[in-house]
Amino acid sequence: MIRLFVGLDxxxxxxxxxxxxxxxIPGAHWxxxxxxxVTLRFIGEVDEDRCEDIHDALAEVRAPAFDLCVAGxxxxxxxxxxxxxxxxxxxxxxxxxxxxKVERAVVSTGLPPERRKFAxxxxxxxxxxxxxxxxxxxxxxxxxxxSEPFRVDRFTLFSSDLGRGGPTYTAEADYxxxxxx
Numbered sequence: 001m002i003r004l005f006v007g008l009d010x011x012x013x014x015x016x017x018x019x020x021x022x023x024x025i026p027g028a029h030w031x032x033x034x035x036x037x038v039t040l041r042f043i044g045e046v047d048e049d050r051c052e053d054i055h056d057a058l059a060e061v062r063a064p065a066f067d068l069c070v071a072g073x074x075x076x077x078x079x080x081x082x083x084x085x086x087x088x089x090x091x092x093x094x095x096x097x098x099x100x101k102v103e104r105a106v107v108s109t110g111l112p113p114e115r116r117k118f119a120x121x122x123x124x125x126x127x128x129x130x131x132x133x134x135x136x137x138x139x140x141x142x143x144x145x146x147s148e149p150f151r152v153d154r155f156t157l158f159s160s161d162l163g164r165g166g167p168t169y170t171a172e173a174d175y176x177x178x179x180x181x
Contacts, residue, residue, distance in 0.1 A: 002051055003160045004043040006058065006102050009171070010036050010122065011150050014070060018087055018122065021073070021145065025138050027129035028085065035169055036122050038068075038089050040102045040155060041114060050109060051172075057105040058157055058175050065177040066094035067149040070122060073142040075135055082135045083128045087145065089120035098155065098177070153177050 010018075019033040043054065070089055075082035089095070099118055107113050127135050157173045 001045045001047055003045050003162070004051065004054065004172070005039055005158050005160060006041040006043065006106070007037040007039045007156055007158055008068070008152055009154075009156055010038070010070075014147050014150060017147060018070070018124065021087075021142050022124060025085075025125070025127060025130045025134045027127070027131065028135075029126040029129075029166070031123055031125060031166070035167065036124075037156075037158070037169070038120050038122060040099045041106050043106060043111065046111075050111075053109040054106060054111075055157060055173055057108050058102065058155075058173070061098075061101045061105050061155075061175060063098045063101050063177050064094065065151060065153040065179050066092070066098075068092065068095060068152050069149045070147040071145070073124075073139050073145055074121075075127065075139060076119075081128075081132055082130075083126065084123055085125040085127050085135065085138070086121035086123055089122065091118070091120060095120060095152075098152075102155065153179070 015033040015036050018036055022030045070087045072088035074086055074088060076084040103114060154174045154176050156171050159170045159172050161168045
């Protein structure tokens with residue numbers, strides 16, 4: 001079995017800029033910069049045959065390349081306290097178009113549709129054990145963060161190995177997007 005998700009890799013300079021924001025929240029479990037990505041579709045554990053079917057379906061996705069940025073800092077919560085600190089990604093139409101095509105491709109392999117609403121973001125840290133006021137202070141201090149636009153010219157099928165030190169992500173396949181012209 002292999003644990004998979006489809007996402008967008010980030011340019012090294014953006015990873016570095018996000019990594020410079022980290023720290024200052026006791027109890028936070030910060031993600032390493034090499035793990036920063038935007039998830040388009042979490043797939044979960046599948047067998048080798050299903051993995052090949054997913055790869056084949058994703059290889060058929062056709063969508064245009066586009067520019068994207070990362071803007072704002074926030075947190076997902078359970079109604080009582082924050083659990084995940086993130087950098088936001090605007091839900092621009094080209095991103096939603098790509099995500100919808102990826103979703104259709106994954107569902108075409110027999111997997112169930114994603115039930116969660118698409119909320120594009122880059123996970124920075126787990127803050128379940130962090131003091132609430134420290135998380136709020138961090139967000140208030142960094143919420144104006146905005147990256148320069150970067151070109152999204154491909155999407156990636158990643159595998160995820162859940163080790164003791166946190167997950168390790170491996171790019172299994174890249175799928176190019178088309179440039180207008």
